[in-house]
Amino acid sequence: MPIVRTTLIRGYSEEVRVRLAERLTDAVAATLKAPLDAVTVAFDEVDATNYMRGRVPRTPGEALRPASDIVLHFLRLMEDRDLEAARRHLHPDFKMVFPGPSHGTALTKLEELVTFAAPRYRFVRKTIETVDESYRGTVTTVFVTGTLNGERLDGSPFEGARFIDRFEVEAERIRRQDVWNDLSLTLASTPESRG
The missing domain is CATH 3.10.450.50 (Nuclear Transport Factor 2; Chain: A,)
Structure with a gap:
């Protein structure tokens, strides 16, 4: 039962989060012998003020259109x-x-x-x-x-x-x-x- 945990900066739309979760699920199911209902994807969302890289606070990146x-x-x-x-x-x-x-x-x-x-x-x-x-x-x-x-x-x-x-x-x-x-x-x- 694979579990995929991903950290995102808070602010992505529900549609983008759902699309990302589906693609992560598909990637696991196409790589491991795991049925779809055995793959768990969980997002940990953090506020932009709690996310810093290179001493610079970050904001959500732009999502690509399907x-x-x-x-x-x-x-x-x-x-x-x-x-x-x-x-x-x-x-x-x-x-x-x-x-x-x-x-x-x-x-x-x-x-x-x-x-x-x-x-x-x-x-x-x-x-x-x-x-x-x-x-x-x-x-x-x-x-x-x-x-x-x-x-x-x-x-x-x-x-x-x-x-x-x-x-x-x-x-x-x-x-x-x-x-x-x-x-x-x-x-x-x-x-x-x-x-």
Whole structure:
């Protein structure tokens, strides 16, 4: 029955404390043979006046926004083609890789994505089924799965194309997006095969 005790300066919101407790629990359960209900996480909160480092009193640091919230907001902005707002979520070294010949098509600007998509479909929307996060150092990896629906260039609708998006988020900025999907198969289907 592992017990994790963590000292925090008083002042973090309940949402941040709950998120931290869940992640600490998951880290223990993924490392030790311990069921979730056997892992105890306890926070000892101290007032800022009782917490000093280097002879300097400290205050609570800023909590990061959940990486999955950043990714989901980015995806909605991209669907709406609000590129200016979407760009604010991107790391300066941002790169996205889409399915394509050889090892895929790598893009670094959102305008390149719009150009890349233009000869393929009129618009696409995502129906999100799962969102999962994993952590390594300062990078959070977010996996988003679901299906794509939208409109072909000829105006006919399509739906049900499976997708997986993998995002790397660091310091609240998306630095990489890898995309895998069945969209090319769905778009290539003939009217007869569509039923």
